[in-house]
Amino acid sequence: MKLLTKTTLYFLLIMLPVFTAGAFYLYAKFNTEIKYETDEELVNDKLQWMRYLDTASVNNPVFSIKTPEFNLHPTTNPVQSKHNLKGVNIYQEPENTYAPFRQLTQVIRVNNKNYELVLRKSLIEKDDLVNNIIHVMLVAFGGLLLFVLLSNWLISKSVWKPFYRSLDKIQQLQLNKLESIVFEHTATLEFNRLNTALSAMTTRIHGDYTSMKELTEDAAHEMQTPLAIAQSKLELLLQDDTLSETQQNSILAGYDELQRLSRLNHNLLLLAKIENQQYPVTEQPDLCTVVEKYLLLFEELIKEKELHIHKEITATAPWPLHPALTDILVSNLLGNAIKYNYPQGNISIRLTSDTFTISNTSHLPEIPANVLFQRFKKHNNGYTNSNGLGLAIVKKMADSYHFHLTYYYTNGQHTFKITL
Structure with missing residues (x-):
């Protein structure tokens, strides 16, 4: 009221x-x-x-x-x-x-x-x-x-007008587009005090956000070089025939962890770029083409698990999404459907001009709603060898580009549905 x-x-x-x-x-x-x-x-x-x-x-x-x-x-x-x-x-x-x-x-x-x-x-x-x-x-x-x-x-309506104008300005704020806000001066002392506090708060938040954004981007970029150097050095060591099997296994384990760290760094940088709207929609790629491309790329994994693919795809489905993000969206959802499926399981793909649905069978239980799209939360309940950033990236895309992402679990099938 x-x-x-x-x-x-x-x-x-x-x-x-x-x-x-x-x-x-x-x-x-x-x-x-x-x-x-x-x-x-x-x-x-x-x-x-x-x-x-x-x-x-x-x-x-x-x-x-x-x-x-x-x-x-x-x-x-x-x-x-x-x-x-x-x-x-x-x-x-x-x-x-x-x-x-x-x-x-x-x-x-x-x-x-x-x-x-x-x-x-x-x-x-x-x-x-x-x-x-x-x-x-x-x-x-x-x-x-x-x-x-x-x-x-x-x-009362006239007296409270400045308050509602200030409220509208606060409601229209976006963290990734936060700019300096100027609140009007009113004849009411309490509203002036409120506007002063809001102005100071938004300025402080803007400064903190900018510093955090710069730190994240700089850290991610700076980490790429030493990670690449460390990986190349380990690759050279693995080619050394004088090393014992134990030494080679230790180096291989370190190499795998470095690769995982590199992927983690890449995903965090990707999340930061999506949040900062660094992927503008300049064209509408055909999602049907992207789905078919990744079905071919994952063909070996699909054959290895003997998975049954059920497709219901329209001829064309142009989606308002950056081409790079379109690839990431399909590869993350389809990759999870393959990764967490069991041998001879099923994957259903349904694609129209405004909906994209992927369902897969799995022995794993339903993902709890409180950790579904949270980062670093998928290592429990059988979701191992994952940092939980795949679904977090998909969710961030949906939020940033105003898609509707839903998940439901019925009859042993996990289903993710994206609606424009």
């Missing part, structure tokens, strides 16, 4: 209860005030009627007046010093409904007789007024809430 959305939701969760409580409070306050005003009107009407009845010039009359809003009738109840106020519902014949009234009752004495005085005030109009006011206030509250939310969202 975006920070702006999260902030807005939190703000909404806080404001909704506040606005709801405010609406209930105002409704209760209006209701109380209207009842209070109505009660005052009833008391005032009572006083007016009592003054009128006290001045009546009728000799011992027995009053009995009855209307929805005024009722005066004789009673035997004692005189009350204080009136009683309450809310009642009275039937309205024309509308056939009950309407709310405020009612004042008090037993008074008129011309030496006790009467119960009942005064009522209709609350229909006042309730309508309250409802109208509440509706208006709810609309006003709703509009105010929307306005506050929209204003908060627009202001």
Whole structure:
């Protein structure tokens, strides 16, 4: 969830209860005030009627007046010093409904007789007024809430713009293309501090990466010469007939290790060049031709193991890859399929214009996902005599040239699939 959305939701969760409580409070306050005003009107009407009845010039009359809003009738109840106020519902014949009234009752004495005085005030109009006011206030509250939310969202979006611009710059960075980044100066102190820290961090990373890259390349190049000299010297020693068999075996073992070290050095240099994008795609070599070429090159190994090759190859399959990397891709995958296969095993090759799949049988178990494409990790579980750089190089190609590389193991078959 975006920070702006999260902030807005939190703000909404806080404001909704506040606005709801405010609406209930105002409704209760209006209701109380209207009842209070109505009660005052009833008391005032009572006083007016009592003054009128006290001045009546009728000799011992027995009053009995009855209307929805005024009722005066004789009673035997004692005189009350204080009136009683309450809310009642009275039937309205024309509308056939009950309407709310405020009612004042008090037993008074008129011309030496006790009467119960009942005064009522209709609350229909006042309730309508309250409802109208509440509706208006709810609309006003709703509009105010929307306005506050929209204003908060627009202001927050404007305030956070520099942050998102800096984030976009960081997300677009590539280690092998890292250049000096200039972050804009903003009016917000915290964003300026963040941009300063990011600028210093990227500069430091760029420096470290450049130093490591130069060290790797220089070391790889410098190692090639002494390795070649050491190999040539050992080859000369192997041609010396005066050496004993033990000495020759020791020299041969050292020669084999030097060759392995030379291959390792070459592969590490190759990985560094792929990471540095030193193999631009200037043409699209035909992968079908490359596959057929390496099937011929590995023909002796295939015959030695009596492997069965199953091919499903299209006529042409131009792939956006450097020719040198195309050779390395096919030789690594096909070489592994032959190397780790068992005698009379199967190798299936399927090639289309956008997919390249190689499957091979093997007695070896499934390669664990956590070490599948890691360097120097293939010496366990039977994957001996390997530094683990073959699949790491293929994976680096896929990442650098935006291919999709997948591996799966089913029914004793290891399958690698590359999709454009």
